[in-house]
Amino acid sequence: MTSVFDLAELAGLAPEAAPVPVVPAVVIEDAADAVPLARALVAGGLPLIEITLRTPAALDAVRAVAAEVPDAVVGAGTVVSAADVADAVGAGARFLVSPGWTERLLGAMGDSGVPFLPGVSTASEVVALLERGLDTMKFFPAEAAGGVPYLKSLAGPLPRARFCPTGGVSLASAPAYLSLPNVGCVGGTWMLPSDALAARDWARVESLAREASRLSRVSAGARCR
Numbered sequence: 001m002t003s004v005f006d007l008a009e010l011a012g013l014a015p016e017a018a019p020v021p022v023v024p025a026v027v028i029e030d031a032a033d034a035v036p037l038a039r040a041l042v043a044g045g046l047p048l049i050e051i052t053l054r055t056p057a058a059l060d061a062v063r064a065v066a067a068e069v070p071d072a073v074v075g076a077g078t079v080v081s082a083a084d085v086a087d088a089v090g091a092g093a094r095f096l097v098s099p100g101w102t103e104r105l106l107g108a109m110g111d112s113g114v115p116f117l118p119g120v121s122t123a124s125e126v127v128a129l130l131e132r133g134l135d136t137m138k139f140f141p142a143e144a145a146g147g148v149p150y151l152k153s154l155a156g157p158l159p160r161a162r163f164c165p166t167g168g169v170s171l172a173s174a175p176a177y178l179s180l181p182n183v184g185c186v187g188g189t190w191m192l193p194s195d196a197l198a199a200r201d202w203a204r205v206e207s208l209a210r211e212a213s214r215l216s217r218v219s220a221g222a223r224c225r
């Protein structure tokens with residue numbers, strides 16, 4: 001099955017046109033903002049968009065982006081229960097991201113039919129997921145859990161596991177993550193500053209997305225299939 005790192009396939013693009021491996025994590029307060037926000041991200045070159053289920057507006061936001069922004073690939077983040085999985089997929093989420101995992105959550109995400117990134121932060125969790133046949137995961141909270149040196153250390157004993165580090169990642173730190181052989185994409189909120197969202201400053205979001213979209217295609221693109 002397609003993994004979240006099969007970015008071109010997820011986005012419906014040819015492999016050579018794989019999008020930049022940066023996934024904005026959106027916290028949305030007003031569902032009416034979802035479409036203009038998603039359009040700004042897409043215009044800035046970031047078509048993969050994770051809307052976190054942290055706010056009451058999130059599911060309506062997923063629904064709106066799925067219906068009205070065809071160039072976006074919208075997914076749901078903060079998926080922490082089987083009910084979240086059902087709600088997110090029902091709303092049109094095309095991928096799922098969770099900060100952690102349980103057997104039940106893995107089962108529900110596995111049955112959902114869409115790619116998913118279960119969150120891990122320890123070597124034992126990586127081993128547990130590999131044991132279950134899953135090799136694609138979110139590394140969360142990336143910076144607090146050890147950042148680039150930690151992922152480098154995991155690559156030796158656990159080379160099959162591939163990660164999407166998220167949590168404290170910035171424009172400055174993203175290139176170091178993307179240069180690692182076990183990183184397929186990075187997630188973050190740095191292109192969505194809360195003051196820009198509060199002001200509905202979509203031009204600023206687009207410009208920050210464009211800046212993020214210049215991050216190395218070369219280093220990660222080859223591994224994102």
Ligand SMILES: O=C(O)C(=O)C[C@H](O)[C@H](O)COP(=O)(O)O
Binds near residue numbers: 054166168190
């Ligand atoms: O809600 C979840 O499922 C998450 O894990 C959320 C995101 O990973 C963080 O919100 C990233 O946020 P920054 O640290 O600002 O980049």
